[in-house]
Amino acid sequence: MTTPPRSERHPVRIVHLGLGAFHRAHQAWYTQRANERGDRAGEAGWGIAAFTGRSPEAARVLAAQDAVYTLIERGPDTDAAIIVDALSTVADGGDTARWRAAVADPAVAVLTLTVTEAGYRPSAAALDADRASLATGDGASTAPGRLVDGLRARRAAGVGAIAVVSCDNLPDNGRVARDAVLGLAQDVDAELAEWIESSVSFVSSMVDRITPATTAADRATAARLTGYDDAAPVVTEPFSEWVLSGAFPAGRPAWETVGAQFVDDIEPYERRKLWLLNAGHSLLAYRGLLRGYATIAEAMGDDAIVADLEALWAEARTELPFDADTVDAAIAALRDRFGNARIEHRLAQIATDGSQKLGPRILDPLRSRLAAGRAPGDAQAGVLAAWALHLLGDDVRDPAAAPLAERLRAHPDDDAALATAVVTELAPDLAGDASLTDLIQSRIAHLRTGVTTEPPLPTGAH
Structure with missing residues (x-):
């Protein structure tokens, strides 16, 4: 058996931080299905450039199979599998040059996050280290630091507005992300903080889909269902939900056509x-x-x-x-x-x-x-x-x-x-x-x- 064949990839218009199983079972899956519907006539599809959060291992494994993976929906009685190719590229989140270039790309309109609750509240020591490195023009290691670093590159490139979409289990997660980013940006560069306030929309979202850790047995199941060897399949339940609230100043995929809800009050x-x-x-x-x-x-x-x-x-x-x-x-x-x-x-x-x-x-x-x-x-x-x-x-x-x-x-x-x-x-x-x-x-x-x-x-x- 071989890996899934290379498909024609959509142009990168979304950057994601936190390349884990949940993102691949949820936001990437919604984006894939919206691309397949193609309800917006004449509009190019939405490809994702996904970056790891902590360990670069997920990017290494996925890059070896061209970022294509199997999604297994596991019901009470049977499994169903599809091949997902919504990820156009994958990379180590610690690759500062690549991260900056992705966020600064004028084609990119959305930046999504799955960094978990703890990712929004790094330790004081980690934030101090990021302040020091950002002040000297180096990269960052925390999620707020990487966002500040990427948005600074976008501002320097003269690129327009972007929406940052939080997809974690925190109430009002868009505001939490905004406060974390603006607080750090203000410490590093007051003018950058002003640009972020005027040019970056922070969208809150409620996400729901149970996604357990993948096992060796799951990899065997993926091969049986698809005929391909997949080192990084994702297993999830049939149920999914996504509710979003906020502005997308540069556009977004038609996620509402595949079940996402857009509301004024997400609380x-x-x-x-x-x-x-x-x-x-x-x-x-x-x-x-x-x-x-x-x-x-x-x-x-x-x-x-x-x-x-x-x-x-x-x-x-x-x-x-x-x-x-x-x-x-x-x-x-x-x-x-x-x-x-x-x-x-x-x-x-x-x-x-x-x-x-x-x-x-x-x-x-x-x-x-x-x-x-x-x-x-x-x-x-x-x-x-x-x-x-x-x-x-x-x-x-x-x-x-x-x-x-x-x-x-x-x-x-x-x-x-x-x-x-x-x-x-x-x-x-x-x-x-x-x-x-x-x-x-x-x-x-x-x-x-x-x-x-x-x-x-x-x-x-x-």
Whole structure:
């Protein structure tokens, strides 16, 4: 078998930062389908120049097969595969010259990002290093630094406006990106910051498509379905959603023709997704890992965990600005999606960087309940309790939480101290709420009784 044949590529009109599986299953897939429809007569297609965020490995592997890859949609019963060629070029994000040239290209109208929550909030040391390197004309290593560097090259080239589209699980992610970029640009070059304010639109978007890590078995499946050897296939669920809000001053693909929604107010959609899907994922991850499970579907087989998941959704639904039927439909879809055992969404992957994720997923709806005069949710407190116990474990993938984890391990059996430390770290504004810390303390004590290093027997097993 050979790799997929080289296709006629669309001209590069989009630059992307964060060449991971999710981008290839979501924005690249939407762009491919919009190109295939070709509803805008006489308009050239939209090719993507994609750059890696952290490791250059994805670019190396994809470049070897001309940036063409297989997308496998994995339903509850069967797999379906398509060949995706929306990526016209791929490159190491650390290739400063190539990055600058791509962003400065006058044909490029859109710059998209998938850098995860942590990418918008690099460490102070990393930002200091970027300030120093940008001041001397060198490149940058953080996501905000690379954006500033690329936009500076675009301004120097005399090229016009561009839209920056954030595609991460952060509320109002376009504003978050704007604040991060403008803050750094102001430190480096005040005139550049002024140009960015006048010439760059920051678009917020809500993205949704479960995309687990690819395995060797998935590569074999791709070869079986397509007849091609693919070193970098992507596996994803059939469901997808993309809601965007903001201006595109230089144009964009016709994403709306293939299911994307463009709205004036994105906040309700962000809340629905963060407080139902993402919050549910966090509950399943931290509770499931404590019980010895490895995947979302495994955790969904535990009646006690599912009962807490349903309670979490009930606590969030009172805070959502949608009618009951809309919320019911969203929750019903999540039950089906989470129960799809053929999507092996790893709990350890979801649990990564909880210190960045739990604020918008758990604490924001909890604050909304408190502001409305309602009590903090028992299931919401349970997620924070499970995270506290998770930080006492050996496999914690959350560099920002390392100092907190060290403090917790100094008194691992003091439930009250654990609860207070977690609230103080994640939500100092709520640290004085005794009802919340007491509830978390109670949930920690409850969870300790059910923690195991091996999964319990399935229902009906002997």
